[in-house]
Amino acid sequence: xxxxxxxxxxxxxxxxxxxxxxxxxxxxxxxxxxxxxxxxxxxxxxxxxxxxxxxxxxxxxxxxxxxxxxxxxxxxxxxxxxxxxxxxxxxxxxxxxxxxxxxxxxxxxxxxxxxxxxxxxxxxxxxxxxxxxxxxxxxxxxxxxxxxxxxxxxxxxxxxxxxxxxxxxxxxxxxxxxxxxxxxxxxxxxxxxxxxxxxxxxxxxxxxxxxxxxxxxxxxxxxxxxxxxxxxxxxxxxxxxxxxxxx
Amino acid sequence: xxxxxxxxxxxxxxxxxxxxxxxxxxxxxxxxxxxxxxxxxxxxxxxxxxxxxxxxxxxxxxxxxxxxxxxxxxxxxxxxxxxxxxxxxxxxxxxxxxxxxxxxxxxxxxxxxxxxxxxxxxxxxxxxxxxxxxxxxxxxxxxxxxxxxxxxxxxxxxxxxxxxxxxxxxxxxxxxxxxxxxxxxxxxxxxxxxxxxxxxxxxxxxxxxxxxxxxxxxxxxxxxxxxxxxxxxxxxxxxxxxxxxxxxxxxxxxxxxxxxxxxxxxxxxxxxxxxxxxxxxxxxxxxxxxxxxxxxxxxxxxxxxxxxxxxxxxxxxxxxxxxxxxxxxxxxxxxxxxxxxxxxxxxxxxxxxxxxxxxxxxxxxxxxxxxxxxxxxxxxxxxxxxxxxxxxxxxxxxxxxxxxxxxxxxxxxxxxxxxxxxxxxxxxxxxxxxxxxxxxxxxxxxxxxxxxxxxxxxxxxxxxxxxxxxxxxxxxxxxxxxxxxxxxxxxxxxxxxxxxxxxxxxxxxxxxxxxxxxxxxxxxxxxxxxxxxxxxxxxxxxxxxxxxxxxxxxxxxxxxxxxxxxxxxxxxxxxxxxxxxxxxxxxxxxxxxxxxxxxxxxxxxxxxxxxxxxxxxxxxxxxxxxxxxxxxxxxxxxx
Numbered sequence: 064x065x066x067x068x069x070x071x072x073x074x075x076x077x078x079x080x081x082x083x084x085x086x087x088x089x090x091x092x093x094x095x096x097x098x099x100x101x102x103x104x105x106x107x108x109x110x111x112x113x114x115x116x117x118x119x120x121x122x123x124x125x126x127x128x129x130x131x132x133x134x135x136x137x138x139x140x141x142x143x144x145x146x147x148x149x150x151x152x153x154x155x156x157x158x159x160x161x162x163x164x165x166x167x168x169x170x171x172x173x174x175x176x177x178x179x180x181x182x183x184x185x186x187x188x189x190x191x192x193x194x195x196x197x198x199x200x201x202x203x204x205x206x207x208x209x210x211x212x213x214x215x216x217x218x219x220x221x222x223x224x225x226x227x228x229x230x231x232x233x234x235x236x237x238x239x240x241x242x243x244x245x246x247x248x249x250x251x252x253x254x255x256x257x258x259x260x261x262x263x264x265x266x267x268x269x270x271x272x273x274x275x276x277x278x279x280x281x282x283x284x285x286x287x288x289x290x291x292x293x294x295x296x297x298x299x300x301x302x303x304x305x306x307x308x309x310x
Numbered sequence: 311x312x313x314x315x316x317x318x319x320x321x322x323x324x325x326x327x328x329x330x331x332x333x334x335x336x337x338x339x340x341x342x343x344x345x346x347x348x349x350x351x352x353x354x355x356x357x358x359x360x361x362x363x364x365x366x367x368x369x370x371x372x373x374x375x376x377x378x379x380x381x382x383x384x385x386x387x388x389x390x391x392x393x394x395x396x397x398x399x400x401x402x403x404x405x406x407x408x409x410x411x412x413x414x415x416x417x418x419x420x421x422x423x424x425x426x427x428x429x430x431x432x433x434x435x436x437x438x439x440x441x442x443x444x445x446x447x448x449x450x451x452x453x454x455x456x457x458x459x460x461x462x463x464x465x466x467x468x469x470x471x472x473x474x475x476x477x478x479x480x481x482x483x484x485x486x487x488x489x490x491x492x493x494x495x496x497x498x499x500x501x502x503x504x505x506x507x508x509x510x511x512x513x514x515x516x517x518x519x520x521x522x523x524x525x526x527x528x529x530x531x532x533x534x535x536x537x538x539x540x541x542x543x544x545x546x547x548x549x550x551x552x553x554x555x556x557x558x559x560x561x562x563x564x565x566x567x568x569x570x571x572x573x574x575x576x577x578x579x580x581x582x583x584x585x586x587x588x589x590x591x592x593x594x595x596x597x598x599x600x601x602x603x604x605x606x607x608x609x610x611x612x613x614x615x616x617x618x619x620x621x622x623x624x625x626x627x628x629x630x631x632x633x634x635x636x637x638x639x640x641x642x643x644x645x646x647x648x649x650x651x652x653x654x655x656x657x658x659x660x661x662x663x664x665x666x667x668x669x670x671x672x673x674x675x676x677x678x679x680x681x682x683x684x685x686x687x688x689x690x691x692x693x694x695x696x697x698x699x700x701x702x703x704x705x706x707x708x709x710x711x712x713x714x715x716x717x718x719x720x721x722x723x724x725x726x727x728x729x730x731x732x733x734x735x736x737x738x739x740x741x742x743x744x745x746x747x748x749x750x751x752x753x754x755x756x757x758x759x760x761x762x763x764x765x766x767x768x769x770x771x772x773x774x775x776x777x778x779x780x781x782x783x784x785x786x787x788x789x790x791x792x793x794x795x796x797x798x799x800x801x802x803x804x805x806x807x808x809x810x811x812x813x814x815x816x817x818x819x820x821x822x823x824x825x826x827x828x829x830x831x832x833x834x835x836x837x838x839x840x841x842x843x844x845x846x847x848x849x850x851x852x853x854x855x856x857x858x859x860x861x862x863x864x865x866x867x868x869x870x871x872x873x874x875x876x877x878x879x880x881x882x883x884x885x886x887x888x889x890x891x892x893x894x895x896x897x898x899x900x901x902x903x904x905x906x907x908x909x910x911x912x913x914x915x916x917x918x919x920x921x922x923x924x925x926x927x928x929x930x931x932x933x934x935x936x937x938x939x940x941x942x943x944x945x946x947x948x949x
Contacts, residue, residue, distance in 0.1 A: 102587060
């Protein structure tokens with residue numbers, strides 16, 4: 064398979080970026096998308112050019128590093144898939160593939176396709192935890208949790224922090240990211256103690272960091288590689304209203 | 311030999327850790343706030359140690375090469391985490407877990423360390439549950455367990471196939487809480503490139519800021535390495551692509567001894583190599599062997615697709631060879647058995663380097679829904695990569711490099727031979743002997759981080775309460791930073807023609823062929839020669855585009871691969887030295903008539919330990935004799 068690759072190139076955070084187009088031939092349909100980029104980089108390096116910088120690590124869809132905006136969609140067109148799990152058999156030979164970094168004010172570009180996502184860490188610092196020190200825990204089975212609730216909490220907890228929800232959202236809202244954590248911890252008895260403070264602090268931090276508000280377009284849910292449901296946003300809203308009401 | 315005192319406490323096995331803890335010195339809260347600790351790595355071990363030490367009141371500086379601590383490679387552990395809770399009432403106990411580890415490790419682990427790992431395992435589960443880790447539960451709302459290879463009880467706690475991710479996110483949440491409180495400071499996108507030793511004590515690190523390219527000096531009263539394993543030495547492995555052994559290797563070159571470097575686990579159930587461009591093999595969790603049956607066709611070169619081959623033409627070779635444990639034999643045994651069938655010509659798939667892992671019977675018996683509940687995300691992952699559904703066709707799997715039992719030598723306090731330098735989690739050598747049992751890695755990493763290192767680091771720092779802040783202006787920092795700078799300059803100035811990846815691939819192939827699942831004297835000696843030649847070629851024809859300043863991923867890789875060339879030679883030498891077979895280390899010269907690993911307890915019941923004496927000198931060899939006071943050495947049989 065032959066492709067034209069239209070890729071965002073930007074030397075560093077301050078530089079002005081632009082698209083460059085590259086031709087890549089003899090791509091095998093069995094290659095993953097990132098292996099295809101590796102081939103391009105090999106071609107660039109051996110011809111004395113700067114390779115395309117992009118983030119990746121585990122290459123099995125769990126670390127959340129890789130996040131590319133492919134043909135206008137975070138992680139490409141295939142549903143419930145991270146960029147590293149995308150294979151070239153999903154593309155049509157001869158097509159032009161456009162590859163961009165996440166676009167969001169809260170995620171500035173560092174180089175080429177790499178963005179800074181530490182805003183997510185800051186949101187988590189604001190309340191994405193249960194305050195228990197090492198050594199304080201009681202026996203694990205002393206806190207029963209119904210299977211239904213535990214399963215729902217697990218679904219929320221499967222967030223990999225990649226940022227696709229923000230990239231997909233026209234408001235660059237981090238609502239699904241926050242909702243996943245708020246919802247997970249709200250479903251557990253041990254998470255209820257700080258539930259009110261948690262939801263208020265995390266939402267406030269999101270606003271402070273330049274993420275937009277949620278207008279229920281559901282783009283985040285559609286693009287989430289882990290298929291996290293916006294029902295968690297509904298739970299966040301309930302938690303938030305209840306917390307504010309009791310202020 | 312004072313350097314090699316393992317400091318194992320006297321007394322009965324079950325009392326050692328308690329007695330030892332009671333004798334460790336303490337540091338009062340006011341003094342703790344004057345002491346700085348560096349933790350490198352944010353996986354289960356690193357995030358555990360960092361958050362706990364910060365909770366205790368120390369000032370903790372945490373380093374990660376990723377953009378956030380939540381991406382450390384613990385995230386990819388799938389199947390589970392062991393603990394001796396005995397929630398299943400199936401006869402489990404701390405002693406049984408300990409015994410399984412010693413036997414599973416083929417009698418090459420320290421009894422006292424393995425026992426302690428088993429002992430603190432229950433606290434780990436309690437702590438993670440309190441942090442909100444969504445472990446699987448049964449309908450009564452209590453925690454569920456499953457079985458793993460090499461054991462006859464169900465003691466593995468799990469969160470679908472994402473146990474590592476969920477434990478790591480629990481650990482991360484505790485860490486960010488301390489960052490918010492100002493007790494821990496996170497240095498993301500930093501890679502440790504060297505260790506700074508002052509007056510014989512570990513006092514800091516040199517890290518490269520991966521965004522700006524600047525070298526940074528960081529000082530502390532103690533340094534804790536939680537930097538994982540070096541499985542990417544094979545290039546293709548189940549590890550994250552950027553995982554590397556450089557931090558441990560630099561520590562070795564600054565005086566920390568390296569133990570059992572050649573003990574590397576080859577995981578039996580990885581998706582086989584599909585093409586030449588791959589830089590990573592994806593693991594399919596060992597938990598799949600709970601319900602999946604492993605087989606190959608009875609006839610050589612049977613080209614039918616797996617689901618077309620009828621029952622009578624299948625050879626369930628693990629069940630045939632090991633009736634007692636069947637498909638749940640330990641990893642090393644399962645890997646070698648797969649290689650044996652493939653080498654004999656029974657392998658399946660395009661390359662013939664694969665065996666089937668089949669869920670047909672489990673789906674018939676339990677229903678598709680039950681299997682989906684347990685393994686849904688793993689099946690999805692498999693289908694995404696191969697385009698085939700494991701619900702309809704058997705999976706194809708093959709062994710791949712996975713976990714390093716070897717690592718920095720540590721004493722019972724998890725301190726290396728450099729005072730003040732601790733190594734925890736996979737980066738040390740201590741608990742798994744020559745083979746690690748499934749779900750033992752998360753257990754050990756978390757145990758080290760939460761419940762062992764905080765006590766022993768405190769004990770060490772009790773001597774340092776009067777030591778003021780360590781200055782980064784010391785001449786030792788100047789000289790180490792200078793060395794790091796020189797090495798980077800040397801790398802970028804080679805200006806050759808070949809990419810780092812091409813060298814890494816070739817090195818990996820040498821290691822896989824000669825120092826992988828099977829090893830022999832001739833092959834290992836040949837490998838040493840090949841590595842030398844390739845290393846010379848690397849240093850004369852490497853091409854690194856771009857500049858030292860700014861983000862340069864090729865330079866990052868080059869630093870790691872340069873270290874791997876050196877490390878590869880130590881691995882081969884260690885494998886040469888150990889003429890017996892044990893656990894994952896299989897010397898063809900030492901096998902039973904049925905092809906099982908043959909240990910030689912009389913001559914090799916020791917930890918092999920290597921001391922660096924300079925780039926041009928051979929490393930000095932030391933032994934730590936392993937004493938088995940509580941477990942009788944036996945032939946390890948799973949038949």
